[in-house]
Amino acid sequence: MILWDSGGWEETMMTFASIALVVASTMPMAEPAPQAASKPNFLFILADDVGQEVLGCYGGQSYPTPHIDRLAQTGMQFDHCYSMPVCHPSRLALMSGKYPFRHGQVTWGDYPKEGEGKTFANLxxxxxxxxxxxxxxxxxxxGDHPDHPARLGFQQWDLFGWHEGPRFYEPMIYRKEGVRPDTLGHYGPDLYVRSLIEFMKAHRDQPFLAYYPMALCHEVTDDLEEPVPHSPFGRYDSYAEMVAEMDRNVGRLVAALEALKLREKTLVLFVGDNGTPQTLIVRAEGKELIKEPVYSRWHGQVLQGGKGKLTDGGTRVPLIANWPGTVPEGVQSQALVDFTDFMPTLLELAGVPVSSDRSLDGVSFAPVLLGESDGVRRFAYGEEAVLPKPGGVEPERTSLGLHWVRTTDWKLYNDGRLYDMRQDPFEQRPIGRDQETKAQHQIRTQLAKRQQQLRPE
Structure with a gap:
């Protein structure tokens, strides 16, 4: 069992913070050229397998996250941001502004070719x-499509090969020129952050999008012929160690923006792609990968991760927005956000018109970030992972393809289960049709209507 409390990490985190500031402050200090106020920079950080219960600012008690907590304290923290329950469907929704089912039968590790030119990066x-x-x-x-990041709108990349090699120790990293030959003895997350800092430094005189879909805090790749290398300690990193590295790297990136005098010109977004993992690979014994459950302490409760589930444990993720002088400080927003909303939000803030024929599911929450609205979206949507595996083999799923529509307080599954999420956040007591009040019946009717509009069965 993996269960960490915070005591032993404070000294380590002070060291991490000092290193981050030194790294950023030693960069050459050239005065940036003026930018148009209507074209902010974007540093978009997508943490991997990090639910709300992980972060101190959301009530997490197992892992110190001082740099991320600081972003929340000096920015806007969202209580109701919803992803898909696993990685790939969340990324489909984020990149396209459309729900995964809109893309048809897309395999794991694939992106619809007809949508490549319409990602937020391309626009x-x-x-x-x-x-x-x-x-x-x-x-x-x-390895099969080395130009894929360019097709989706990225001019520069340092990316580990999905299910092609290691992401952490001695990582396999692709650039435009091919696989990097210089990663031996290096830790992947350090290389990814260094790449983005160099990019921001090189492009500080024009608006930029620096997108950081973290390797942290996902377990190591599990389907290679030989297990990926252990850490220098003869094992894989624990979840607590990965959280510490995640927070340290967020601190490095923010410190770099400050050193480049770009903080007031840059919107920093931090969000998790789905919930915390239920288990984690901790070591390899020969070719066998040994797993242990992941537990975290949150508001005095001990919770196992919920990744892969359509519950709040799998889909309710942290979202923090920080933009000094523009996003109000110290705000805990109750606005409803789902993963299709990031694309129209970035485009609106950048002054990029969204074509009316694109039929996005996303709703811009820019008015919330600018302090002009308490919320725009009325319903959020989530669906189980039903994408076929490469080769056409589909995973097991319910006959209906389980999905839900929800507000901040109420949640309706397409199998008829209705939950009062204020009173029953762990979904232990579904409200049956034969026991619901008149008000609850009206809520069911409203959610069912929205569900039918989205996905007619």
Missing amino acids: LAGAGYATAVAGKWQLTLL
């Missing part, structure tokens, strides 16, 4: 943004 690049991505690319096998 921002078309509006004059410099674009870069570093970290995890789970949208194709880069």
Whole structure:
């Protein structure tokens, strides 16, 4: 069992913070050229397998996250951001502004070819943004499609090959020129962050999108012929160690923006792609991978991760927005956000018109970020992972393809289960039709109508 409390990490985190500031402050200090106020920079951080219970600012008690907590304290923290329950469907929704089912039968590790030119990166690049991505690319096998990041709008990339090699120690990292030959003895997350810092430094005189889909805090690749290398300690990193590295790297990136005098010109978004893992690979014994459950302490309760489930444990994720002088400080927003909303939000803030024929599911929450609205979206949507595996073999699923529509307080599954999420956040007591009140019946009717509009069965 993996269960960490915070005491032993405070000294380590102070060291991490000091290193981050030194790294950023030693960069050459050239005065940036002016940017148009209507074209902010975007540092978009997508953490991997990090639920709300992990972060201190959301009530997490197992892992110190001082840099991320600081972003929340000096920015806007969202209580109701909803992803898909696993990695790839969340990325489909994020990149396209559309729900996964809209894309038809897309395999794991794939992206619909007809949608490649309509990603948020391509649209921002078309509006004059410099674009870069570093970290995890789970949208194709880069060995088969090495130009895929460019097709989706990125001009620069440092990405580990999804299910092609290691992501952490001695990582296999692709650039435009091919697989990097210089990663021996290096730790992947350090290389990804260094790549983005160099990119932001090189493009500080024009608006940029620096997209960081983290490798952290996902377990190591589990389906290679030989297990990936252990850490220098003869095992894989624990979940607590990965959380510490995640927070340290967020601190490095923010410190770099400050050193480059770009903080007031940059919207920093931090969000998790789905819930915390239920288990984690901790070591390899020969070719056998040994797993242990992951537990975290949250508001005095001990919770196992919920990744892969349609519950809040799998889909309710942290979202923090920080933009000094523009996003109000110290706000805990109750606005409803889902993963299709990031694309129209970035485009609106960048002044990029969204074509009316694109039929996005997303709703821009830019008015919330600017302090002009308490919320725009009325319903959020989530669906189970029903994408077929490569080769056409589909995973097991319910006959209906389980999905839900919800508000902040109420949640209706397409199998008829209705939950009062204020009173029953762990979904232990579904409200049956024969026991619901008149008010609850009206809520069911409203949610069912929205569900039918989205996905007629």
